[in-house]
Amino acid sequence: MGVGPHVSSRPPHDPALRECIAALKHDLGKYVAWRSVNLPEEAWTGPPGDALVDALCADVLATRRTADGDQAAWDVFASHTRDVPRPWPALELAAVEHAVAVLRACEPALRERDHVRIAELRGGIREAQGTIRAELAALHRRLAKES
Amino acid sequence: MSSILIIDDTDKYWELCTRYMPEHEFLPPARNYREAAETLGRARGVDLVLLDVHFDIPEEELLPYDKSAVVNGSDRERALERLRRGQGLHILDRLRQSHPDLPVIVMTSRDDLPLEADAERLNAEDYTYLLDEDYLDARSLRLQVEGILARRVRPTASEAEEPFFWGSTPRMLTLRRRLGILARGRLPIILLGDTGTGKSLLAREFIHPRSQRSGPFVAVDLSTIPHELMAAYLFGVVKGAYTGATASREGVLARAHGGTLFLDEIGNLSLELQKALLVVLQEGRYSPVGSIEERVADVKLVVATNENLVSMVQAGRFREDLYMRLNPATAFTLPSLRERGDDFEALLAEFVGRVALEAYNRDLLLQYAQQRGLEPPAGGAAMPIAIGKTVPTKPDPRRVHFLVHPSSFKLLREFPWPGNFRQFEMFLSNLMTLTLVELVDQAELVEPDDRSQARPDVIPILPRVVRELLRPMELPRGPVGDDAAAPGDALRMTVDIAPGESLNAVSCDVERQYLERMYEKYSGDLGRMAQALLGDVDGGRKVQLRMNQLGIKLRKLKRRRG
Numbered sequence: 001m002g003v004g005p006h007v008s009s010r011p012p013h014d015p016a017l018r019e020c021i022a023a024l025k026h027d028l029g030k031y032v033a034w035r036s037v038n039l040p041e042e043a044w045t046g047p048p049g050d051a052l053v054d055a056l057c058a059d060v061l062a063t064r065r066t067a068d069g070d071q072a073a074w075d076v077f078a079s080h081t082r083d084v085p086r087p088w089p090a091l092e093l094a095a096v097e098h099a100v101a102v103l104r105a106c107e108p109a110l111r112e113r114d115h116v117r118i119a120e121l122r123g124g125i126r127e128a129q130g131t132i133r134a135e136l137a138a139l140h141r142r143l144a145k146e147s
Numbered sequence: 148m149s150s151i152l153i154i155d156d157t158d159k160y161w162e163l164c165t166r167y168m169p170e171h172e173f174l175p176p177a178r179n180y181r182e183a184a185e186t187l188g189r190a191r192g193v194d195l196v197l198l199d200v201h202f203d204i205p206e207e208e209l210l211p212y213d214k215s216a217v218v219n220g221s222d223r224e225r226a227l228e229r230l231r232r233g234q235g236l237h238i239l240d241r242l243r244q245s246h247p248d249l250p251v252i253v254m255t256s257r258d259d260l261p262l263e264a265d266a267e268r269l270n271a272e273d274y275t276y277l278l279d280e281d282y283l284d285a286r287s288l289r290l291q292v293e294g295i296l297a298r299r300v301r302p303t304a305s306e307a308e309e310p311f312f313w314g315s316t317p318r319m320l321t322l323r324r325r326l327g328i329l330a331r332g333r334l335p336i337i338l339l340g341d342t343g344t345g346k347s348l349l350a351r352e353f354i355h356p357r358s359q360r361s362g363p364f365v366a367v368d369l370s371t372i373p374h375e376l377m378a379a380y381l382f383g384v385v386k387g388a389y390t391g392a393t394a395s396r397e398g399v400l401a402r403a404h405g406g407t408l409f410l411d412e413i414g415n416l417s418l419e420l421q422k423a424l425l426v427v428l429q430e431g432r433y434s435p436v437g438s439i440e441e442r443v444a445d446v447k448l449v450v451a452t453n454e455n456l457v458s459m460v461q462a463g464r465f466r467e468d469l470y471m472r473l474n475p476a477t478a479f480t481l482p483s484l485r486e487r488g489d490d491f492e493a494l495l496a497e498f499v500g501r502v503a504l505e506a507y508n509r510d511l512l513l514q515y516a517q518q519r520g521l522e523p524p525a526g527g528a529a530m531p532i533a534i535g536k537t538v539p540t541k542p543d544p545r546r547v548h549f550l551v552h553p554s555s556f557k558l559l560r561e562f563p564w565p566g567n568f569r570q571f572e573m574f575l576s577n578l579m580t581l582t583l584v585e586l587v588d589q590a591e592l593v594e595p596d597d598r599s600q601a602r603p604d605v606i607p608i609l610p611r612v613v614r615e616l617l618r619p620m621e622l623p624r625g626p627v628g629d630d631a632a633a634p635g636d637a638l639r640m641t642v643d644i645a646p647g648e649s650l651n652a653v654s655c656d657v658e659r660q661y662l663e664r665m666y667e668k669y670s671g672d673l674g675r676m677a678q679a680l681l682g683d684v685d686g687g688r689k690v691q692l693r694m695n696q697l698g699i700k701l702r703k704l705k706r707r708r709g
Contacts, residue, residue: 022259023232025259025281026201026232026259029281029282030282030283031159034159035163037282038163038167066203067203133281133282137258137281137282140258140259141258144258
């Protein structure tokens, strides 16, 4: 993934970081695959139906709904990590950043609800969703143990 | 179909649940504590609550409503954000005060809880569940919901007709099931619980009929029998055994032969008679007073007490060997009325139904119905009644509806009821009598176009009447001055311990009591309280925060002091 140069070797014992990751895990990790995780397996392999497109658009383009409007997955990531120092204090954050970038690359296809392009991209989207969830859960658990 | 309430500031859970669990009824989501309390107060029979943790809601809706202790100037936004991130746990605390038995799934995994301390606390609660997994999917949520609902089985029609009111909470239904099993066995049963919780009723109406024994049910209240007569009363006596024993008499053991013997207030049994009872349990034999002849005892023994038998054993006032023979491992503790908050509305309906059948109230109801042009049933049968916080929109002349004003309901529900169900029933009987007498006496004063009489089938239960009847029953707490000074700087005070849903609930109750007492003792000076508790006169905010967390209303305490 080429994340090495972006990661600090500083041990992440900062309580504020733990709080930030908890929020990120909730607002991004929980909702980035909220609907799509319930899709049947055929939705990911067969012809891309409306259910798949609806679920992916909701999960990726409107990951967080606030009074000020919907936030896409990359907006949620950016707003929550605004105060996190760079290079990233944890390897997992670099992996999440990379996965979020994968999702962002799919934005045009999702906004246009382009079924054909989405069919091509869905495997990558699913993998990125899984990475975000797994890495945030692992990081959150690790920080809890270390604190 | 189960009725489920979602407490969440967004529609995400509601959309997920209605889509993947169409077999259940999902009430409209409550967006904050206030809405949740309203819905739970209004809706009957909510089976389960799904409670989100993060609530992105306006500050004024966030718990605690008094934020002075948790939100300070410099870090205000951060403190509010923390409150929002953990708001579900504040809501849970409040819900547990009014609905201790209501199953609640807190929509977070153990790892995601804001504080470790909360994880420990939530794990200790009987009806609070966390999500099994970090990230939720519909299938795993559904499995968890089904598992919890399966434990909350509603009583059958025959159960509902039993004289002992079981209600529908898992705790009571588990108690019923276990007691039903043990009733059929040969081992003794211990019933524990405060006065008025229904121990004797349960022994007579539930255990004995299920014991499959053909003999009679015999009950003895050992607190009412003089000590010198107790042996003869229990075991019988032969003529001439002592002065005054002019004839041979059977004891209750003989009378209950083949049936059930219920010994209430077992703690009153002398040590000597405890030994004799032990022999009955061990060998099934006894001798009447003054006789050398042995008799066979074949009884199902049920004993009850509101004392702590373990403490009595430790103090040497109760034989340990008898205690062990009484099958203490399966002792049943009947909850007090105040512990049955989840069933309160149903309990109210049940007991109002009972007191309406008492002769005097029954006559008053018929008199009222005749005066107001209602339609009492033919043949002198009792006038049907209903009770609730709402009434049907369409008038029904064949039934009297007691409409419980919200304030009346709150007064009834929050009263401590130290005499439990016995006191509750007497109170309701008085309430019904006084309400009906007032209405019957005023019949001539009612004008035909009086709007308040537009619904003669509706009788409001007014807070004024409830308050007047409750007032004489309020037991004043001991004055603060009673708290004796202990050695050094310590304080000594008495607290009331009552069985709770969990150890944590009991601890919180104790903590509430001593914080309230200290508040009075120190004239509301939180700094002095902090000095006494933390050795830090500047720790008043911490004390206030803790009091808020425990649901202690400082404003109320201030008013009380005033």
